[in-house]
Amino acid sequence: MIVKTRTEEYSYIGLQLLNRRLHESHEMKELIHSKMHKALAGIHGEVRVDGVFSKYSFPFEYVVLHDVSLESYGKFQIDTVFFTQYFGVVLESKNIGGKLSFKQNPSQLERENEEGKVDVFESPEVQIERNIFLLDEWLKQHGVTIPVFGVIVLTNSKVRVIEPPTKYNAILHQTIPIYLRNIPRERRYISRKELHKLSTEILNSHKTYFPYPMCNRWGINPNDLQTGVCFEKCEMFGMVKRKNGWNCIRCGHVDRLVHEKAIREWFVLIGDTINNRQCRKFLHINSHHVASRLLQSMDLIRTGTSQSKIEYKWKW
Incomplete structure (x- = not known):
């Protein structure tokens, strides 16, 4: 059961407006333009994940919440969280094409595109680990004890994993139902009533994140805007x-x-x-x-x- 749908992507909206009002010659124009397109690609990937949960169901009680922003020892945002009576799963979606290598020491994601150019991103494993820790603390604060897992969801059809992650699985978005069904369900940690109470508490605690004003966020002088x-x-x-x-x-x-x-x-x-x-x-x-x-x-x-x-x- 989908309890929370995805809200508007406020970061993308802000980048769009910032990109439009920056002069073509501005030193930050190229970076903001690039960030805007990456944000749009992320939205497209999240839509594919949403489509999977809209199309498939599971043979056990569950709740799905998209785009959740909570606070425990710090503010955190989760792309999608899936809860059952047996476990919770944090799904981190990445719409990145090309050859992917999940590097360790330091943890980072390298992508080689079709032209052979290598780009470096923050490791999704680090993002998931951070979110699992903060979500687990949030659950404890609300009297809930349940194991929480994490998975990296690759939503780009033109992706090839050269070096897989070591701590968390990386799966294609089409295989989300298979992955979730195969997680062992050996012990019920919460009742059905508690499961739906938990989803309500998450909804009530969710605080939409507005990354504004964008000039402050990106260190741009407002006088530089059209x-x-x-x-x-x-x-x-x-x-x-x-x-x-x-x-x-x-x-x-x-x-x-x-x-x-x-x-x-x-x-x-x-x-x-x-x-x-x-x-x-x-x-x-x-x-x-x-x-x-x-x-x-x-x-x-x-x-x-x-x-x-x-x-x-x-x-x-």
Whole structure:
């Protein structure tokens, strides 16, 4: 039974917006562009894993939770966690093609692509071990004792494992049902009622992770970003505010509410709060009154009393 589906990939959304507002000549442009495409590849891989659990079921009581963010001795995020009365399994999905070598001392993943170029990634084994430790501590804090295993799920069809991992299995996403069915079920650690109570507690403890503002995360000066309201169809920044709405200076398209997306981008990219002056500068408008009206028209949290100290926050 799938208890929690996957939520929006907020890191990818942030990278998309950051990539769009960075000038082509910016020193971080290539890196952000690359990270954006890697994040998208990860999403595609996770969708394949989701499809497996949507298609198959198991001959025993189980719960599946995708994209879980919890906190014990630290915050941690799990791609997919599978619980039964007998055990739990952390599934770490990797959408990486090419020839893979799981190296030890130090633990890292090497990938050789079709052109022979070798890239190095953080070892999925390290990620799984960290998540298992933190999840086990979270379970103990909630009075649950159950063995937790881990498996690396390879979701790219063009993958070949040259050196397999030593501590955790690596499997193709199509074989997830076989792998889970073959884990021995010798002892029930929790009852069916406790299993579903556990899934409810995980849902209640889950805290969606917002990796914002992106400029802080990537060490980018907000002054380096292109400002203004963008009409996406023309990919043009600098829509002009007139009485009939926002006008695209390239094609003349008019949109009355496109400023809302631009203001949301401020919170994703630049800061937790925005004031009137910042709004005017970011949207390229001169009127204090117009900026105030636009901010007040959105469902934002307003703080401060005097005009000079009023700030607005986004309700995540």
